[in-house]
Amino acid sequence: MYGYSGKILHIDLKTKKSWVETKPEEWYKIYIGGVSMASRLLWENIVPGCDPLDDGNPICFANGIFTGTPVPVGGKFGMASKSPLTGVIGDSLSGSWFSIALKRAGWDGVVLHNSCDKWTQLFIDDDRVQFNDATYLLGKGTFETEEAIREKLGDDQIRSCTIGPCGENLVRYANVTNDGRQLGRTGHGMLWGHKKLKAVSVRGTKGVTVFDPATLNQLSFDISKSAQGKDTEKYRVYGTATGLLAQNKSGVLPTRNFQEGVYEDAEMVSGEYLDKHHKVKVIACAQCPIACEQMSIVKTGEFAGAMTGIEYESLFANSSNLGINDMRCAIKLITIADQDGMDTVSMGVTIGYAMECFEKGVLTEKDFVCASHPEGFTLNFGDGDSAVKLAEMIRDREGIGNLMAEGVRIASKKIDEERGTDSWKWALHIKGLEPAGYDARSTKTFAVGLATGTRGGCHNRSAAYDPDLKGEVDRLTVDPTRGHVAAESEEYAAVYDTLPLCKFIRRSFTGKADRAGAWPAIAKLINATTGWDFDYDDVDLIGIRATNIKKAFNIREGWTQEDDELPWRWKHEPMTKGPGAGVVTTDEELEYLKQLYYKAKNWTEEGLIPKEYLIKLGMADVAEEIGV
Amino acid sequence: MAKTSTSKYAYIECDPNLCVGCQLCEYMCSYTKTGEYNSYRSRIRTVRVDEVLITAIACRTCENAPCVIVCPRDALTQDPITGIIDINATKCDGCAWCIEACDFGAISINPATALAEICDLCKDEPDGPQCVKWCPKEALKLTTPDQSAQRTRKKLIAETLVIPIKATEPK
Numbered sequence: 001m002y003g004y005s006g007k008i009l010h011i012d013l014k015t016k017k018s019w020v021e022t023k024p025e026e027w028y029k030i031y032i033g034g035v036s037m038a039s040r041l042l043w044e045n046i047v048p049g050c051d052p053l054d055d056g057n058p059i060c061f062a063n064g065i066f067t068g069t070p071v072p073v074g075g076k077f078g079m080a081s082k083s084p085l086t087g088v089i090g091d092s093l094s095g096s097w098f099s100i101a102l103k104r105a106g107w108d109g110v111v112l113h114n115s116c117d118k119w120t121q122l123f124i125d126d127d128r129v130q131f132n133d134a135t136y137l138l139g140k141g142t143f144e145t146e147e148a149i150r151e152k153l154g155d156d157q158i159r160s161c162t163i164g165p166c167g168e169n170l171v172r173y174a175n176v177t178n179d180g181r182q183l184g185r186t187g188h189g190m191l192w193g194h195k196k197l198k199a200v201s202v203r204g205t206k207g208v209t210v211f212d213p214a215t216l217n218q219l220s221f222d223i224s225k226s227a228q229g230k231d232t233e234k235y236r237v238y239g240t241a242t243g244l245l246a247q248n249k250s251g252v253l254p255t256r257n258f259q260e261g262v263y264e265d266a267e268m269v270s271g272e273y274l275d276k277h278h279k280v281k282v283i284a285c286a287q288c289p290i291a292c293e294q295m296s297i298v299k300t301g302e303f304a305g306a307m308t309g310i311e312y313e314s315l316f317a318n319s320s321n322l323g324i325n326d327m328r329c330a331i332k333l334i335t336i337a338d339q340d341g342m343d344t345v346s347m348g349v350t351i352g353y354a355m356e357c358f359e360k361g362v363l364t365e366k367d368f369v370c371a372s373h374p375e376g377f378t379l380n381f382g383d384g385d386s387a388v389k390l391a392e393m394i395r396d397r398e399g400i401g402n403l404m405a406e407g408v409r410i411a412s413k414k415i416d417e418e419r420g421t422d423s424w425k426w427a428l429h430i431k432g433l434e435p436a437g438y439d440a441r442s443t444k445t446f447a448v449g450l451a452t453g454t455r456g457g458c459h460n461r462s463a464a465y466d467p468d469l470k471g472e473v474d475r476l477t478v479d480p481t482r483g484h485v486a487a488e489s490e491e492y493a494a495v496y497d498t499l500p501l502c503k504f505i506r507r508s509f510t511g512k513a514d515r516a517g518a519w520p521a522i523a524k525l526i527n528a529t530t531g532w533d534f535d536y537d538d539v540d541l542i543g544i545r546a547t548n549i550k551k552a553f554n555i556r557e558g559w560t561q562e563d564d565e566l567p568w569r570w571k572h573e574p575m576t577k578g579p580g581a582g583v584v585t586t587d588e589e590l591e592y593l594k595q596l597y598y599k600a601k602n603w604t605e606e607g608l609i610p611k612e613y614l615i616k617l618g619m620a621d622v623a624e625e626i627g628v
Numbered sequence: 629m630a631k632t633s634t635s636k637y638a639y640i641e642c643d644p645n646l647c648v649g650c651q652l653c654e655y656m657c658s659y660t661k662t663g664e665y666n667s668y669r670s671r672i673r674t675v676r677v678d679e680v681l682i683t684a685i686a687c688r689t690c691e692n693a694p695c696v697i698v699c700p701r702d703a704l705t706q707d708p709i710t711g712i713i714d715i716n717a718t719k720c721d722g723c724a725w726c727i728e729a730c731d732f733g734a735i736s737i738n739p740a741t742a743l744a745e746i747c748d749l750c751k752d753e754p755d756g757p758q759c760v761k762w763c764p765k766e767a768l769k770l771t772t773p774d775q776s777a778q779r780t781r782k783k784l785i786a787e788t789l790v791i792p793i794k795a796t797e798p799k
Contacts, residue, residue, distance in 0.1 A: 068665055070655045070762070097651070104666060143679065156675075157667060180679055205739050207664025217659070224652070224764050281680045284648035287655070289764030291648035295680045307680075 002211040003065050003530040004028050005106045008041065011122065011129055013195060014055070014114035018129045023108070029532065030618045034500035035091040036546035037062035037109060038080035042089070043553050043622070045111050052084040053194050059112040061102065064500050067287075068103040068208035070220040071525055072227055073502035075100050075287030079161075083186035084194070085172050085346070085407055086432040086456045088554045088563075090186030093460070093497055095285030098159040098178040104204025115195040121149060121160075124202045134198035139165060141339040142177035149201050160201040164341025167193040169397045171405040173346035173434075177338070180293075180309060181285060184343050185433060186455055187407075211531035219525055223508055224289040231507035232290045236282065239294035240312035241271030243437075247316070250469050251578025252439040254321045256381045257352035258428050258569055261439040262578040265325035273327060274310055283309070290504050296331055303332035303388070310334060313459070316437035317348025322355060322387055329384025336391045346407055349434035351390055353408045353427050354400075355381050362421045363400070370399025408434055425568045430457030441570045442580025443468040443475045448593035449486045451564045452607075454550040460497070464489040476580070478589050483596025494543035495522070515540065545617050547601070552609060552619070555626045561607040564594055604628060637689035637711025638772050640672060640747065640757060644683040646767035649676050653684055653759035653768060660750060660758045668739050671747040672759050672768075684768065686747040686759070687713060687734045695726035695735060695746075703744075713746050720744050 006028075008021040031037040038060045047056025059081050066074025077099035083090030102110070105126045112122075116131075119138060123130040136152070137145050145162040160178060167174035167189030174189025175182045192198075210216050234242050247253040248266040255263040267273065274296055284291035297307040310331065318324065318333040333351075337344040357363040358379040368386075369376040370393060379386045393401025403411050412427035428435055433456025440447040449462030459465065464486045468475035473485060492515065496503045499522070506513040509521035519539040526534045551559075566585060574582045585593075598607045611627030614620070654670035662669050672686035689711035696704040696713060703719035704726060706712070715726075722742040727735045735746050749770065750757040760768045771779075 068655075070652055070659070070665065072764075100667075104668075205666070205668045207658065207662060207666035207669065209664050213659065213663070217656075221762065224762070228764060281645075281682075282648060283680060283682065284650040286651060288648075288650050289652060291650065291765065 001025055001028070001530070002209065004108050007107060008109040008111060009107045009124065009129075010111045010113065012113045013116045013120070013122075013197065016131050028108070030545055031549070032498045032542050033062050033064045033067075033108070034076065034078035034498045035062075035080065035093055035494070036078070036498035036542065036549060038078035039089060039091050039546070039550045039553060041109050041111055042080040042082070043549060043556075045113070046082060048556050049558070050082070052082045052087060052191065055114045057082045057191065059188075059191065059195070059197075061110040063099050063103050063108050065526065065529060066499060066501065068100045069210055069529060070217060070224075071287070071501075071529070072220060072224045072508070073285070073288045073290065073505045074499065075285060076500040076502065077102065078497070078500060079176065079183050079188060081188060081191050082557065083188075083432075083455070084190045085187035088431055088456070088557060088559065089454050089550050090188060091455055091550060092176075092183035092185060092188060093500055094178060094181045094183045095288060095502060096159065096178045096181055097286045098161055098202060100286055101157070101159040101202040101204040103208055104206050105202055106204070106206055110200075112195075112197070112200070116197055119196045119198050121199045121201060122197065123153065124200070126203065126205055137162075137198050138168060141165070142341045143180060143339060145199055146179070149199060153201070153203075155203060158201050158203045160199045162199040162341070163189040163192045163197075164339060166340050166342035166395050168198070169395065169405070170194060171342050171394060171397065172407050172410070173343040173350075175341050175343050177341050179286070180338070182338070182343070185345070185458060187343070189341050210529045212528040216525065216528040219521075219528060223505065223521075227289050227505060227508040229508070231511065232504060235290055235292035235504050238271040238275050239282070239292045239310065241274050241294060241310050241315050243271070243312040244315060244320070245270045245272065247438065248320070251575065251580040252443055252465070252469070254316055254437055254439055256323045257321060257349070257356045257426055258439060258567075259356075259573075260575050260577055261442065261580050262575075263320035263323075266320060268325045269315065269319035269327055269330055271312070271315075274315075278310075278327060278331060280307065285502070288502065290502070292504060298328045298331050301328050302385070303328050306332045306335040308335040308338040311344075313437050314344035314348070317345045317352075318387075321348055321352045321437075322384075323381030324384045324387060325382070326384050329388065332384075332388055333391050336388070336395065340395050342395065345436060346434040347391060347394060349428055350394070350404050350408050350411065351387050353412065353423070354390060354404055355379050355383075355387075356426045357415065357423055360423075362415065362419060362423050367400050370401070372398060407432060425572075428567045428569060430566065431455070431563055433457045435567070436460075438465040438469075439570070439575070439580060440566065441575065441585055442583045444478050444585050444589065444593065445473055445475065445482045445485050445489075447566060447570065447585045447590065448482060448597050449490060451566050451590060452486070452594060452597050453490075454547070454554055461493055462486065462490045463493050463503075476583050478593055480596060482593055483598070483600035486593070486597050487600035490547055491540070491543035494546035495539060498542050498546045541617070545619070548609060548614065548617060548619065549622065552614070552622045552626050555608060561594065564607065566590055636691055636772070638749065638770050639689045639711075640684075640686040640749070640759060641769050641771045641776055642684040643767045643769075644681065646765045647674070647682045647684055648765055648767075649674055649682040650764065652762050652764060656758045656762045657747075660753065661745075669745070671736070671745055673733070673736070684759075685732055685734055687749075688732050689713070689749075694729040694731070698725045698729040700725060710749070710751070712748050712751060714748070715744050715746055717741070717743055
């Protein structure tokens with residue numbers, strides 16, 4: 001087999017035993033890699049119905065088909081567990097040298113079972129597995145932890161996935177980090193912390209070979225050169241942060257906890273402002289010729305020295321969404337989240353929720369009393385200093401930070417139960433996951449994409465804001481085409497997330513990002529790597545299968561269509577400004593859209609997957625368990 | 629001991645302002661030399677410190693190269709015209725003295741054979757150094773120190789003189 005070793009490494013964290021599972025080529029042709037293979041490994045290895053923090057919930061890594069080759073942006077891997085934040089599938093993706101080390105060590109996937117009895121740094125050294133004491137790493141930030149491990153083990157090519165203090169403190173939306181990149185959303189870091197797993201490190205010294213290197217090199221070279229052109233310019237020059245002004249113009253830039261979609265000070269927190277005043281350098285993920293990570297630093301004031309990569313999603317959540325127009329505060333907040341290991345979006349949206357609680361009198365100054373702030377503090381929108389204080393309290397689970405570390409779903413429930421309030425109405429989440437930076441009242445195709453999303457409110461898994469905002473559909477109304485538009489957008493993204501390839505390369509194959517432009521080129525890359533005979537339809541099936549295995553997992557864990565829901569605010573409280581003013585996505589519209597979507601997915605009216613459809617997809621064993 | 633200098637020969641230079649740390653140079657170097665993609669077999673290595681300090685390093689083709697001088701088995705020789713260091717695999721026993729002698733960390737031990745390996749500027753490749761060919765950001769150049777200085781001078785002039793002149797042109 002080319003492109004794969006055919007081997008999955010299983011490690012029992014409790015007994016410290018490890019064993020190797022071999023998979024047939026046919027299995028790889030169905031699940032490929034990335035989020036799809038990680039989700040399939042989770043399907044196979046979880047104790048169905050277990051609590052996310054039970055030992056029966058494993059950590060599943062799945063490598064990429066192009067990892068370790070020169071295929072541009074192919075150095076990525078997927079990770080899946082049942083999410084402690086959402087209770088449904090938590091599948092994350094990261095560009096990384098970790099995946100390349102894993103490939104060179106000879107593993108297509110790794111499954112970690114059970115929990116450690118003390119803090120552990122796991123070391124996969126080619127085909128040896130070592131359990132190292134992690135006491136010396138405790139309290140260290142993510143990047144710092146990786147450096148300390150390289151120093152201790154004496155090889156700068158050792159790559160690690162780590163958790164920071166947030167994961168150690170069991171912040172429910174803590175991340176797992178590698179090389180400054182995040183396995184974000186869904187709280188993997190909390191699960192790792194719960195398992196007392198501080199880091200997983202890999203050294204791979206073997207070479208990667210492919211079926212037809214001459215062809216693969218030529219294809220990769222051409223794509224790499226074309227990726228220096230106009231099609232990737234916005235990522236290379238300003239990074240994703242350039243989207244902020246565009247979203248503001250469209251009236252979908254979440255402002256003051258999603259109350260409005262237009263932020264009056266957007267210019268002051270734009271990607272362009274960032275570029276002019278804070279940019280240090282642009283850096284790349286592993287194997288990426290685009291390079292979009294805008295490393296940005298605070299040069300003046302209280303937060304001078306804070307530096308991290310700034311993405312649009314991190315930026316909206318910690319600027320406009322908090323009414324904060326001081327870029328320095330936004331960078332500081334994002335730096336805390338990145339270095340100490342928590343999700344920038346969930347953190348920002350949770351702080352936004354707390355700010356609204358404060359402004360509406362649900363929380364008062366006294367509620368913020370803690371050892372670090374004995375007088376408490378006020379938390380109005382726009383107050384960057386207080387936002388930073390709360391972020392640190394969340395990280396340390398100190399005072400009310402302990403509650404806010406649970407995410408908005410649990411925090412609002414507890415606050416409302418204790419105080420008889422209705423703060424759940426401004427607790428923005430989908431299946432417990434705080435949403436990404438596009439207001440979905442006035443992007444109705446995206447609304448159904450988010451509501452039905454298998455991991456909750458995620459812009460990476462459903463990119464249906466794209467047809468909405470490009471005007472390919474009328475985003476303010478609904479019509480019978482939307483089910484297909486949403487399903488196709490999700491499946492399109494799932495192809496990239498499964499290979500995985502970064503979506504930013506999508507226009508660089510042929511200049512056209514649509515299926516006709518990208519799929520034949522991707523098929524050529526797959527065939528040169530593996531020696532398979534994939535065509536357009538086979539590539540298309542990758543995304544369809546990925547979305548179905550994830551959905552099947554959720555169904556087995558007890559999903560019902562009531563879970564495909566939108567935040568109350570988006571259904572009942574219209575915005576007052578911008579192109580989306582006066583519009584909501586009503587319950588009736590959502591129900592209508594959900595039915596259209598289920599139909600487009602070939603599912604039943606209840607949103608379940610028919611047996612024969614799963615069999616047709618080559619997933620007969622899944623059909624047996626959850627098919628109807 | 630003779631003083632090393634890099635005044636004469638060409639070598640691979642990396643501009644740290646342009647290098648984004650993607651490591652494609654390492655994959656293509658190792659592929660060119662071994663037929664496999666493997667950073668451990670690359671003769672050019674990327675280095676990253678503090679997230680944003682990134683560059684790549686390969687043999688600097690020193691004159692009076694200390695690696696050549698120090699080799700106890702005379703396995704290393706330097707081409708007097710190109711400055712390229714050759715490591716004779718039958719003489720080398722992997723003692724790593726050359727690695728210790730190199731000021732740039734540009735020599736590495738092949739984990740498969742335990743022998744030393746070094747950049748040879750792809751002298752057998754018709755289109756020259758493959759890392760330069762592949763670098764997506766044009767951070768890598770085959771250059772002599774004098775060429776490097778010439779580029780720096782040009783850049784300096786462009787930035788400090790030409791732009792102000794243009795800016796004062798009437799609209």
